[in-house]
Amino acid sequence: MFKNVIVKRPCKAMTEGITSAPELGKPDYELALKQHDTYIEALKQCGVEVLVLPADEGFPDSCFVEDTAVLTRNCAIISNPGAASRNKEVESMIPVIKKFYTEEKIAYIQSPGTLEGGDVMMVGDHFYVGRSARTNEEGIRQFIEILERFGLTGSEVPLEKVLHLKTGVNYIENNTMLVAGEFVEKDDFKPFKKILIPEEEAYAANCIWVNDKVIVPEGYPEVTKAIEEAGYETLLVDTSEYRKLDGGLSCLSLRF
Ligand code: CIR
Numbered sequence: 001m002f003k004n005v006i007v008k009r010p011c012k013a014m015t016e017g018i019t020s021a022p023e024l025g026k027p028d029y030e031l032a033l034k035q036h037d038t039y040i041e042a043l044k045q046c047g048v049e050v051l052v053l054p055a056d057e058g059f060p061d062s063c064f065v066e067d068t069a070v071l072t073r074n075c076a077i078i079s080n081p082g083a084a085s086r087n088k089e090v091e092s093m094i095p096v097i098k099k100f101y102t103e104e105k106i107a108y109i110q111s112p113g114t115l116e117g118g119d120v121m122m123v124g125d126h127f128y129v130g131r132s133a134r135t136n137e138e139g140i141r142q143f144i145e146i147l148e149r150f151g152l153t154g155s156e157v158p159l160e161k162v163l164h165l166k167t168g169v170n171y172i173e174n175n176t177m178l179v180a181g182e183f184v185e186k187d188d189f190k191p192f193k194k195i196l197i198p199e200e201e202a203y204a205a206n207c208i209w210v211n212d213k214v215i216v217p218e219g220y221p222e223v224t225k226a227i228e229e230a231g232y233e234t235l236l237v238d239t240s241e242y243r244k245l246d247g248g249l250s251c252l253s254l255r256f
Pocket of ligand 1: 017018019061064066067083086117118119164166167245248250251
């Protein structure tokens with residue numbers, strides 16, 4: 001169960017955030033703020049305490065806090081984002097994370113290692129790490145070494161097409177995963193029950209399990225139905241403006 005969630009308000013400069021899909025247009029900032037409000041409300045309905053950090057205009061993508069750290073039950077690992085424009089986002093997150101973890105329980109991914117939290121998927125005490133354009137081999141080596149020091153384990157999953165691991169696969173507890181595209185056939189995920197995400201709803205592979213409820217992006221009826229049929233209560237949140245920046249529900253928070 002999660003007790004805490006950290007989010008960061010989107011900044012006006014988000015319209016200049018990184019995107020692989022410029023054809024979707026620039027995000028509408030006012031609408032993004034409203035969607036962020038709804039996201040926070042949904043999280044609160046899951047019974048977590050939500051810490052809302054102010055917007056940081058210096059970093060267009062800074063609302064995607066998930067990429068700055070991996071917060072586990074035993075330790076906090078501060079990432080070293082592979083995207084140059086995002087690398088220094090971690091600096092303002094460190095003092096925030098220190099409110100929740102003592103110094104001895106905080107570790108850092110260091111250059112030349114890179115790692116972004118969106119590439120890390122927690123399954124109990126095991127952490128799958130996507131090797132991507134943002135997370136490199138050295139980052140993964142350091143990450144697994146830190147996990148093992150704190151009694152946890154990790155393994156690498158090479159990515160072919162997607163930005164981050166959790167763009168295409170997400171664990172929703174009860175041995176169940178949402179899997180899209182390149183992850184459907186991966187051996188790493190053989191032991192799990194899989195909810196297959198249809199190609200036209202691929203974006204909705206990025207849902208988050210929060211204390212027995214699953215928050216699902218609004219506008220993906222097949223995925224919503226499949227998750228409900230698997231026995232979960234769902235909460236819908238429209239994330240259209242974040243999608244324009246390749247961001248989804250998991251990217252917008254740190255849950256621990
Ligand atoms: C980026 O390219 O870094 C942002 N525009 C989107 C980050 C999405 N984060 C995530 O999947 N964890």
